[in-house]
Amino acid sequence: MTRALGRTICATLVLVAAAACQMDSRDQLLASSHSQVALRSIQTRVFDTTDRETTLRTAIGTLQDLGFVIDEADAVLGAVSATKLDRYMMRMTVTVRPRGQTQTLVRANAQYQDREVTDPEPYQHFFVALSKAMFLTAHQVD
Secondary structure, eight states: OHHHHHHHHHHHHHHHHHHHHHHHHHHHHHHHHHHHHHHHHHHEEEESOOOHHHHHHHHHHHHHHTTOEEEEEETTTTEEEEEEESSSEEEEEEEEEEETTTEEEEEEEEEETTEEOOOHHHHHHHHHHHHHHHHHHHTTOO
């Protein structure tokens, strides 16, 4: 009887430990999803325009103004990739796509040495410059 009780207790502990691990995994997944949502909000801005081509051209100009060299641009896909070599190597990919009937969504994704940049500063720097350029473009100021 003592051995059977010991086995039952041992089996119960294993099940509790397994359940605890599963909850940790679930918590990790939720934390990961939350961090991805937070990162996406840092990487994305919406502009009140439907002119995707002009927005893409403005994004290309902004990247160049910030010291990036354009690697690839595809007007059909609405995407541009650029690299910046200034004491470090950063690659940024910007996509432009329609959002609803009156807006355009711009998303930037930066990588530093093949690792995703999660620091908000490079994104903020890009979007501040892009917002200014979009304003000047909309008001036809050179």
